[in-house]
Amino acid sequence: MCNLRCVFCQNWDISQRGSGPEVDAEGIAGLMLSLQERGCHNINFVTPEHVAPQVVEALAIAIENGLKLPVVYNTGAYDALSSLKLMDGLVDIYMPDFKFWSRQSSARLLKAKDYPERAREAVREMHRQVGDLTFTPDGLACRGVLVRHLVMPGLLDETQEIFRFLAEEVSRDTFVNIMGQYHPDHQVGTMAATGRNAGSARYVEINRCPVGAELEGAYEAARSVGLWRFDQRVL
Numbered sequence: 297m298c299n300l301r302c303v304f305c306q307n308w309d310i311s312q313r314g315s316g317p318e319v320d321a322e323g324i325a326g327l328m329l330s331l332q333e334r335g336c337h338n339i340n341f342v343t344p345e346h347v348a349p350q351v352v353e354a355l356a357i358a359i360e361n362g363l364k365l366p367v368v369y370n371t372g373a374y375d376a377l378s379s380l381k382l383m384d385g386l387v388d389i390y391m392p393d394f395k396f397w398s399r400q401s402s403a404r405l406l407k408a409k410d411y412p413e414r415a416r417e418a419v420r421e422m423h424r425q426v427g428d429l430t431f432t433p434d435g436l437a438c439r440g441v442l443v444r445h446l447v448m449p450g451l452l453d454e455t456q457e458i459f460r461f462l463a464e465e466v467s468r469d470t471f472v473n474i475m476g477q478y479h480p481d482h483q484v485g486t487m488a489a490t491g492r493n494a495g496s497a498r499y500v501e502i503n504r505c506p507v508g509a510e511l512e513g514a515y516e517a518a519r520s521v522g523l524w525r526f527d528q529r530v531l
């Protein structure tokens with residue numbers, strides 16, 4: 297289960313309801329070691345905020361038993377500092393997805409009005425721990441922060457503020473993945489059944505894909521504040 301409730305969640309079928317078996321710390325450690333034996337390049341925890349102590353316990357067992365792979369911590373950036381501090385020295389690569397800058401958008405679309413403050417704190421702490429993203433000689437990411445940002449329709453002003461924050465308050469060398477795959481999903485465009493908007497489509501302002509000019513605008517916003525390291529696979 298994810299710790300956010302994004303109304304547009306692009307994978308709501310697995311993020312918004314419990315699925316899969318419960319596994320204890322020994323079991324998770326065994327899975328990590330099995331992935332290493334099969335030749336995986338890293339161990340990627342996706343939105344582990346609500347089970348951070350259990351992840352630490354599992355990593356301790358796995359490292360004791362020979363885990364050498366980089367550990368990736370992949371989140372929606374809605375992370376408590378107390379959880380991130382538990383990860384200090386254990387996580388090699390942080391991949392926060394910084395979604396919105398304003399409290400209004402965060403309250404309406406993520407159901408978390410304190411998201412912008414929590415995300416700023418989290419990204420600063422992640423960068424303090426591991427710095428800018430670095431690569432092995434053969435091109436695999438091995439340590440640092442990779443910030444993702446999903447471009448949303450009609451919200452380019454928030455994109456600009458997020459990139460300004462990264463450039464001015466984190467690092468101009470921040471590696472950024474600007475994602476253009478947003479499409480209406482989950483609750484977006486569904487009909488409200490109750491309340492004063494009953495019968496109307498919900499979240500109409502984001503009920504479309506971003507257009508090419510918005511994606512180009514996101515890159516321009518990043519470059520204009522000095523960011524220059526982009527995930528070339530999505531250009």
Ligand code: SF4
Binds near residue numbers: 308311
């Ligand atoms: S953070 Fe990602 S997975 Fe979680 S609800 Fe939002 S879009 Fe879905």
